[in-house]
Amino acid sequence: MIHPTAIIDPGARLADDVEVGPFSVIGADVEIGSGCVIGSHVVIKGPTTLGCNNRVFQFASLGEECQDKKYHGEPTRLVVGDNNVFREGVTVHRGTIQDRGETTIGDHGWFMAYAHVAHDCVIGDHVIMANQATLGGHVTLGDHVILGGLAAVHQFCHVGAHSMCGGGSIVTKDIAAFVMVTGNPARTHGLNAEGLKRRGFESESISELRRAYREVFRSRRTLAEVLEEFDQQSLSPTMQQFVDSLKAAKRGLTR
Structure with missing residues (x-):
């Protein structure tokens, strides 16, 4: 042996x-x-x-x-x-x-x-x-994170669970859970929907995350405004995980 x-x-x-x-x-x-x-x-x-x-x-x-x-x-x-x-x-x-x-x-x-x-x-x-x-x-990587080849994550960054970084991405800010990022510097390019489907997330949860993603990353509202609205809602465990990852960002949020 x-x-x-x-x-x-x-x-x-x-x-x-x-x-x-x-x-x-x-x-x-x-x-x-x-x-x-x-x-x-x-x-x-x-x-x-x-x-x-x-x-x-x-x-x-x-x-x-x-x-x-x-x-x-x-x-x-x-x-x-x-x-x-x-x-x-x-x-x-x-x-x-x-x-x-x-x-x-x-x-x-x-x-x-x-x-x-x-x-x-x-x-x-x-x-x-x-x-x-x-x-x-x-650096902190949550569960089920995927980093593509040659991706680099700056010190002290947090990468949220179930997120995916494309090959060659340069990550200098925190990344929310459930999203896809790519580029130099890295920017968000949508929800990691395919990965969530493969891991058994229900279609209702994925649709809920899509709506939340649009509010956070594609609307003209500030993050503080969106989070205040989320705090007034009764959130599913999946949505709560998404919101918690946004609140945990210390180095700024990759957007």
């Missing part, structure tokens, strides 16, 4: 069925759960915890020190959930003490070749980052 050329630090804790390929290096304070498959030439440094059934392809680097000049070797963490795939050359860095001290990745993520997750990012479940998509530090 563990290739003889792999180097496993005595302080690492691996479940009995973990596979480790040739020339991979597993450092101290690394914990790897059951069912994980670590390919060849992978480097995992700690403190890092991987849940169950993750697959890490060749030349990926997980849990390395972050690229932040404020970082001076503090024992920050990377925590990864279950059933994630990290393709060739993916890099994921630990956190900093200036933030949570932890980079967090949820479950069922798919990180394609050479994607980068920087320090202190919080990644939800079922996230897809296509080839060479890049996150700055302190």
Whole structure:
């Protein structure tokens, strides 16, 4: 299960069925759960915890020190959930003490070749980052977010659940839930209706979100005016999630 050329630090804790390929290096304070498959030439440094059934392809680097000049070797963490795939050359860095001290990745993520997750990012479940998509530090991605190839998200941005960023997008502001954005700088281009259909959202909910999208992004009213109107209504859980993502925007809203 563990290739003889792999180097496993005595302080690492691996479940009995973990596979480790040739020339991979597993450092101290690394914990790897059951069912994980670590390919060849992978480097995992700690403190890092991987849940169950993750697959890490060749030349990926997980849990390395972050690229932040404020970082001076503090024992920050990377925590990864279950059933994630990290393709060739993916890099994921630990956190900093200036933030949570932890980079967090949820479950069922798919990180394609050479994607980068920087320090202190919080990644939800079922996230897809296509080839060479890049996150700055302190970025939050909600559940089911999709980033197209070469998309880049500025540090401290929040990307709402079920949103989609087209390939090559440069995201410098927060993104509402359920929308599609693309361009440099990124701008909204409609509701992510097809993605919502694939995930089982009812047609009534999608129609409700379409109407709300038009009010927020295509009317001449201010965001404050639209939110005040929403606050006076009894909202469905889906609409409430949309409204909450608008209110949570700290860096300005991608429009």
